[in-house]
Amino acid sequence: MDTSVGPTAEVDSKQSLAFNTLTFENRLRQPSEFAEIAVEIRRDIIRSLVRAGSGHSGGPLGSSDIFAVLYFGGIMRYNPSDMHWNGRDRFVLSAGHMAPVLYSTLANAGCFPKEELGTLRKFGTRLQGHPGRDMHLPGIETSSGSLGQGISIAVGMAISDKLIDRNDHCVFTLTGDGELQEGSVWEAAMAASNFKLDNFCWLIDNNDCQIDGRVPDVMNVYPIAEKCTAFGFDTFVADGHDYADIMRAFDRFRENHVNKVGKPTAIVFRTYMGHGVSYMNDKFEWHGKPPTKDQAIAALEELAGNE
Amino acid sequence: MELLGSKPTRHGFGEGLVTLGERYENVVVLGGDITGSVMTQLFKDKFPDRFFSIGVAEQNATTIAAGLALSGKIPFFASYGAFCALRNADQLRISVCYNDVNVKIGGGHSGISVGPDGATHQVLEEIAYLRTLPHMTMLVPADFEEARKATIAMGEMIGPAYIRFGRSPVPLFTTSETPFAIGKAHVIKDGNDVALIACGALVWESLLAADDLAKSGINARVINAPSIKPFDFNTVTQAARECGCIVTAEEHQVHAGLGGAVAECTAKNAPVPIEFVGVKDSFGGSGEPEELMEKFGLTWKEIAAAARVAMKRRDKGSSGVRSIVEP
Numbered sequence: 001m002d003t004s005v006g007p008t009a010e011v012d013s014k015q016s017l018a019f020n021t022l023t024f025e026n027r028l029r030q031p032s033e034f035a036e037i038a039v040e041i042r043r044d045i046i047r048s049l050v051r052a053g054s055g056h057s058g059g060p061l062g063s064s065d066i067f068a069v070l071y072f073g074g075i076m077r078y079n080p081s082d083m084h085w086n087g088r089d090r091f092v093l094s095a096g097h098m099a100p101v102l103y104s105t106l107a108n109a110g111c112f113p114k115e116e117l118g119t120l121r122k123f124g125t126r127l128q129g130h131p132g133r134d135m136h137l138p139g140i141e142t143s144s145g146s147l148g149q150g151i152s153i154a155v156g157m158a159i160s161d162k163l164i165d166r167n168d169h170c171v172f173t174l175t176g177d178g179e180l181q182e183g184s185v186w187e188a189a190m191a192a193s194n195f196k197l198d199n200f201c202w203l204i205d206n207n208d209c210q211i212d213g214r215v216p217d218v219m220n221v222y223p224i225a226e227k228c229t230a231f232g233f234d235t236f237v238a239d240g241h242d243y244a245d246i247m248r249a250f251d252r253f254r255e256n257h258v259n260k261v262g263k264p265t266a267i268v269f270r271t272y273m274g275h276g277v278s279y280m281n282d283k284f285e286w287h288g289k290p291p292t293k294d295q296a297i298a299a300l301e302e303l304a305g306n307e
Numbered sequence: 308m309e310l311l312g313s314k315p316t317r318h319g320f321g322e323g324l325v326t327l328g329e330r331y332e333n334v335v336v337l338g339g340d341i342t343g344s345v346m347t348q349l350f351k352d353k354f355p356d357r358f359f360s361i362g363v364a365e366q367n368a369t370t371i372a373a374g375l376a377l378s379g380k381i382p383f384f385a386s387y388g389a390f391c392a393l394r395n396a397d398q399l400r401i402s403v404c405y406n407d408v409n410v411k412i413g414g415g416h417s418g419i420s421v422g423p424d425g426a427t428h429q430v431l432e433e434i435a436y437l438r439t440l441p442h443m444t445m446l447v448p449a450d451f452e453e454a455r456k457a458t459i460a461m462g463e464m465i466g467p468a469y470i471r472f473g474r475s476p477v478p479l480f481t482t483s484e485t486p487f488a489i490g491k492a493h494v495i496k497d498g499n500d501v502a503l504i505a506c507g508a509l510v511w512e513s514l515l516a517a518d519d520l521a522k523s524g525i526n527a528r529v530i531n532a533p534s535i536k537p538f539d540f541n542t543v544t545q546a547a548r549e550c551g552c553i554v555t556a557e558e559h560q561v562h563a564g565l566g567g568a569v570a571e572c573t574a575k576n577a578p579v580p581i582e583f584v585g586v587k588d589s590f591g592g593s594g595e596p597e598e599l600m601e602k603f604g605l606t607w608k609e610i611a612a613a614a615r616v617a618m619k620r621r622d623k624g625s626s627g628v629r630s631i632v633e634p
Contacts, residue, residue, distance in 0.1 A: 092374075132405070133405070133406045133407070134405070134407065141377060142373070142374075142377055142402070142406055143401060143402070143405045143406050144401075145401070146397050146398075146400075146401045146402075148366075149370045149373075149397075149398060149401060149402045152366070152367050152370030152371050152373075152374065152398075152402070153370050153371070153373050153374035153377065153402055154374060155367075155371050155374060156370065156371035156372060156373060156374020156375040156376075156377070156378070156382075157374040157375070157377060157378050158374075159359060159371065159374070159375060160374065160375050160378035160379070160380055161378065163359070164335065164357070164375075164378075164380065165378070184364075184366040184367055184370070184398075187364040187366060187367035188367055188370070188371075190362075190364070190367075191361060191362075191364070191367055191371065194362075195359070
């Protein structure tokens with residue numbers, strides 16, 4: 001673990017902003033084991049965003065706990081040294097602007113060197129502002145960023161697995177809650193249910209924030225869980241910052257998949273935008289901007305103290 | 308080229324799909340509720356396990372197709388061109404073309420020859436859009452047989468592709484022996500006085516125009532250009548150099564379609580006067596196909612008249628001698 005930053009340490013800004021080489025395994029864990037991983041994901045998000053000088057802070061930080069469980073809790077099957085492995089489960093980031101959390105997660109899983117996180121959004125990088133498949137970054141299944149499309153792509157993958165190849169692979173996709181304003185999201189939901197895709201797991205990052213403000217003030221999308229249920233999903237609402245609750249939600253999906261319930265699963269994760277960094281917590285203003293250097297150092301210190 | 312009969316290009320698409328289904332087990336088809344109209348029903352009847360009905364949701368169908376392609380399938384999605392080229396424009400741009408995946412789109416009922424359905428269903432703008440998309444292949448076959456060949460060819464190439472076909476029967480004049488290749492335009496009648504470059508239903512009209520011009524001693528070259536993208540710069544440049552003037556003809560807006568592709572090519576390689584036959588910045592309307600083709604000036608008569616104008620401009624030695632014409 002990077003020991004150069006701490007709540008009381010004299011901060012050498014160069015060191016505190018440096019990436020370390022720490023990676024984590026994907027295996028069954030106790031809920032208490034995820035905090036360390038989520039902190040590292042969050043610190044890498046801060047480090048990459050402050051270097052990039054632009055990008056989205058709020059959503060990535062707010063969803064880090066979900067990513068920690070999904071990628072490091074034995075939920076998803078993947079091989080970090082071969083992300084094209086045929087037997088893998090797939091993850092599609094429909095909310096493409098949340099790319100920093102996916103990049104940080106993949107780097108912490110060992111899919112590519114962590115120093116590469118420092119190239120986020122820079123000329124020639126594989127870590128495009130929004131995921132670009134043309135960059136061939138291990139773990140990026142598809143380009144995304146035009147909201148509402150990733151979930152349909154994930155439905156196509158799930159049809160391929162369940163109805164054509166008839167294998168036992170799962171497909172996970174994450175949308176934001178503002179993204180639910182895109183009508184095609186509901187076309188995808190309708191199709192997932194129509195094709196009885198019990199290998200399909202829809203994660204909704206319900207932080208109630210989007211660029212212009214609180215979600216209901218911009219365009220109300222509530223009630224979310226009821227809508228998912230009405231569209232034919234087995235819907236589970238979970239606290240997106242409580243590891244035990246996140247694990248329960250994924251267990252529910254696993255059971256649905258194994259028991260072939262003939263329904264897709266939706267998990268509405270209640271989260272706070274910017275969670276983990278107190279000055280960003282639940283503030284929609286942090287949707288689409290990076291921290292300054294001073295703010296980044298303060299965030300890294302706070303995260304180090306919370307390990 | 309002689310007239311061999313009359314058949315809709317959509318039938319060629321439907322039959323081509325069945326051939327692909329027989330050859331490749333990873334070819335799958337997505338339906339958009341009008342499977343009978345766009346002839347995907349033929350595939351559905353033969354390969355029900357590889358057909359998926361998505362309903363009236365073209366954005367979703369296009370993006371689901373991208374997901375299927377990312378999982379190693381070769382998905383075809385067909386609907387009316389108005390809905391599977393433009394309503395889903397962003398899905399085509401990001402999920403299909405930026406991803407550079409094997410998604411194949413069949414755009415039916417294209418142009419005004421759809422007839423009675425009227426302007427909402429008469430797509431006249433999609434050639435312009437699709438040919439600006441990186442990685443996209445865009446094909447406009449001239450008759451049934453070419454549509455069949457083009458469908459098979461787009462299934463056998465790697466990458467995104469779109470085929471434009473129509474509803475009404477159109478003259479059949481190519482055979483299984485007639486050459487077809489993505490990226491190629493073909494001289495189907497030789498001549499050096501003026502080049503008539505056309506796609507779709509207007510290829511036959513161009514042949515009729517050439518017959519008419521021959522009566523006045525004008526020897527027109529007729530070029531069938533089904534591959535809008537990739538475009539055959541060689542054949543078009545050669546025509547410009549050897550004929551010195553060009554007429555383009557298409558069942559599409561005169562802006563940015565085949566005419567635009569020809570103009571871009573010749574402006575760089577061999578600037579010559581060009582006359583554009585197409586719909587002149589207007590929407591279609593209800594009517595019988597023949598009535599509409601007549602009303603919007605998409606027959607051999609307009610092509611022949613345009614050829615005479617193009618030749619006159621060439622013979623005056625400058626393409627800028629007449630007053631400004633819009634569009």
